[in-house]
Amino acid sequence: MTSNNVLKASEIFEGQVHLYKHLYAHAIDCMSIKWMIELGIPDIIHNHGQPISFPKLVSILQIPPSKVRGVKSLLRYLAHNGFLQILRVNHNTEENEGYALTAASQLLVKGTDHCLAPMVEYVTNPNAAHVWSHLKKWTYEDDLTLFDVSLGSTIWDFLGKNPAMNESFNEAMASDSQMMNLALRGCNWVFEGVESIVDVGGGTGTTAKAICDAFPNVKCIVFDRPQVVEKLSGTSNLTYVGGDMFESIPKADAVLLKWILHDWNDEDCKKILENCKEAISGKGERRKVIVIENVINEGQDEQGVTGLKLALDVKITCLLNGKERREEEWEKLFVEAGFGSYKISPFTGCLSLIQICP
Structure with missing residues (x-):
């Protein structure tokens, strides 16, 4: 920080990132977790028995083509926050982005003795x-x-x-x-x-x-x-x-x-x-x-x-x-x-x- 409490441009931008991160996460963090439960994604991945490819998950969920990009965006955000692990998996002989559960998302699998x-x-x-x-x-x-x-x-x-x-x-x-x-x-x-x-x-x-x-x-x-x-x-x-x-x-x-x-x-x-x-x-x-x-x-x-x-x-x-x-x-x-x-x-x-x- 410069003299007289005047912020440098780099500090202003750093502060903006910090502010926006918490501002936008206010609703998105908890509601994306709720969305994952409502769609049954933890259960689908758990029942699949192995990491599931994105095309396979989209097929099971019957996602309309116009929402595929949005679903991938939500899944990547959840992965960034530690609720999914992104892997490369094969689907119909092609390599695709796939997802596995983490310790946190395993707590969202219904029917277990540790479901939250x-x-x-x-x-x-x-x-x-x-x-x-x-x-x-x-x-x-x-x-x-x-x-x-x-x-x-x-x-x-x-x-x-x-x-x-x-x-x-x-x-x-x-x-x-x-x-x-x-x-x-x-x-x-x-x-x-x-x-x-x-x-x-x-x-x-x-x-x-x-x-x-x-x-x-x-x-x-x-x-x-x-x-x-x-x-x-x-x-x-x-x-x-x-x-x-x-x-x-x-x-x-x-x-x-x-x-x-x-x-x-x-x-x-x-x-x-x-x-x-x-x-x-x-x-x-x-x-x-x-x-x-x-x-x-x-x-x-x-x-x-x-x-x-x-x-x-x-x-x-x-x-x-x-x-x-x-x-x-x-x-x-x-x-x-x-x-x-x-x-x-x-x-x-x-x-x-x-x-x-x-």
């Missing part, structure tokens, strides 16, 4: 995406969330009055829980000696079922809003209970809070944790609260992971008046809620597992 397509479908729903156009108004409306400002109600009230969106939300949370279940398989030490556990905000029970499968002797209680669990049936070691976590939580050796606390402000979190402390009835090391959340740590995390955590912090702050927290913020919460100790362990690529004890 429902999460994409919920996040890209027009009702969910529309609220972000009200950020300016949100900034000046004291204590209101983006949902309050844009839809006139909290997200929970909105979901309660919109069964289709509520179902989409529950499916999205269940798909994310599948990813957590994959991580839980390597966490036997967390459940050692635990005879009963209540999964607060456990939705339709995806995580609880995984715990029951891995630990048949553990009694699991899924605790959520009555409208979420009222039509669900349990098993010999899995039960569903409806209620309000701000009032009381069912008794158990341990309590699981999976992506719950980031939805709420510090005062609400303190109340939830106090109720958890009242609920845990196990003895010794069995008596604990297991928290699965983000822990922001710019000093140790990779830049991409930090970027994701900060983006989630913006999302949670604006939509719910919650927040993602740094370790010192977590520690303050635990102490104020009356807990004596905690331990943070790595869990997934961005989430941590925190055990807190009285």
